[in-house]
Amino acid sequence: xxxxxxxxxxxxxxxxxxxxxxxxxxxxxxxxxxxxxxxxxxxxxxxxxxxxxxxxxxxxxxxxxxxxxxxxxxxxxxxxxxxxxxxxxxxxxxxxxxxxxxxxxxxxxxxxxxxxxxxxxxxxxxxxxxxxxxxxxxxxxxxxxxxxxxxxxxxxxxxxxxxxxxxxxxxxxxxxxxxxxxxxxxxxxxxxxxxxxxxxxxxxxxxxxxxxxxxxxxxxxxxxxxxxxxxxxxxxxxxxxxxxxxxxx
Numbered sequence: 001x002x003x004x005x006x007x008x009x010x011x012x013x014x015x016x017x018x019x020x021x022x023x024x025x026x027x028x029x030x031x032x033x034x035x036x037x038x039x040x041x042x043x044x045x046x047x048x049x050x051x052x053x054x055x056x057x058x059x060x061x062x063x064x065x066x067x068x069x070x071x072x073x074x075x076x077x078x079x080x081x082x083x084x085x086x087x088x089x090x091x092x093x094x095x096x097x098x099x100x101x102x103x104x105x106x107x108x109x110x111x112x113x114x115x116x117x118x119x120x121x122x123x124x125x126x127x128x129x130x131x132x133x134x135x136x137x138x139x140x141x142x143x144x145x146x147x148x149x150x151x152x153x154x155x156x157x158x159x160x161x162x163x164x165x166x167x168x169x170x171x172x173x174x175x176x177x178x179x180x181x182x183x184x185x186x187x188x189x190x191x192x193x194x195x196x197x198x199x200x201x202x203x204x205x206x207x208x209x210x211x212x213x214x215x216x217x218x219x220x221x222x223x224x225x226x227x228x229x230x231x232x233x234x235x236x237x238x239x240x241x242x243x244x245x246x247x248x249x
Contacts, residue, residue, distance in 0.1 A: 011085055012231075013037040015069050015122065016092030018047040020194040021144060024220035025089055025227050030054040032228055035061040037082065039092070041068055070113030072121045079125035086135070087231055088126045090119045090166075091144040095159045095196050108158050115162035119143055119169060127177070136181050137235040142227055143170050143186040145241065147249040150188060163188075167241050174239030183238035187226050190245020192218040214246030 012029045016022040018040030026038050027050075036054070040047035044066040051062040063081075067074035069092045094114045096107050123141060130139030148156055149163025167186055174184035191197065191208050200208075209216060226244045230237075243249065 009033075009035070010087065011035045011037065012087035012089060013039075013082070013085055013122070013126070014089045014091055015039045015118065016041075017050060018043040020196065021189065021192060021220045021223050022089075022091040023050055024224035025091060025144075026050060027054060028221070028224035028228050029087070029089075029231070030058045030060045030062070032231075033058075033060070034087070037063045037065065037078075037085075039065045039067065039069055039078070041066065041092075069118040069122070070110070072117075075118070075121040075125055079129070082129060084133070085126055085129045086133070086139055088122055088139070088141045089144065089227060090122055090141070092118055093144065093162075093196075095156060097155050097199060099155060100157045103158060111158040112162050115159065116165050116169070119166055123173060127182070130182050131180060137183055138181050140182065140231055140235075141170075141173070141177075141184040142230050143184070144223070144227075145170070145186040145188045147188050147190050147243060147245050150241070150243075151249055170241065171239045178238055181235055183233070183235045185230050185233075185238060185240045185242060187223060187230065188241050188243045188245070189223055190218055190243070190248045192220060192223060194220060212246045212248045214248075216246065218244065218246060 012034045014022055014026045017026040017038035026036055030036055047064050051064050055062050065078045092114055096111050133139055143166050145166045146163040148160040149167045152160040170184055170186040177184055223244055
């Protein structure tokens with residue numbers, strides 16, 4: 001049985017899908033046969049372009065929602081129109097690079113809001129939808145995290161803290177939802193070629209690459225492939241932080 005048959009008529013929600021890793025995840029899931037619900041905030045034009053491209057290429061049904069995923073009212077309103085869901089991918093994220101003593105309250109709260117609070121809001125709304133499913137598993141949650149949530153990164157204290165919290169949240173929620181046959185896992189990304197890392201100079205990127213055994217930067221498509229694999233893994237695999245970093249950490 002091919003992946004298209006496995007995923008036929010399933011629906012996935014991908015947050016932060018307008019670019020980068022989220023864009024690649026949406027494309028991989030559409031190719032695998034999912035209908036999609038995708039969200040974005042700062043780049044609604046790119047979100048629409050992605051929806052148009054994937055609809056034309058894979059004949060899937062795609063719904064777009066433009067809004068702030070860290071706003072619980074936006075999340076609640078979005079879920080009011082969702083009757084069925086098989087997979088939630090919490091990908092939306094932002095970073096702040098700078099010394100902690102220079103970070104404002106607003107920057108800290110914004111980082112936590114997008115990276116952590118949004119995961120709480122979407123999971124809280126998705127669980128009742130999953131519980132209505134008659135499938136086994138009833139639904140799946142995959143949170144996109146980072147190796148910095150495991151080891152921390154200098155000048156990225158808020159980002160590291162938010163991703164560490166996502167990892168702990170993933171493990172705790174997995175235990176809570178295991179009796180309901182809803183696996184919860186996270187993908188901890190290493191150094192990936194996205195706009196989030198665009199602030200690094202060529203020399204800085206080379207210095208990081210020199211530390212990675214795979215000797216290169218990861219691709220968004222590789223994270224997307226890991227999501228597809230996790231989405232069809234046995235339901236008994238839950239509460240795992242799956243590292244995709246080329247052997248870096």
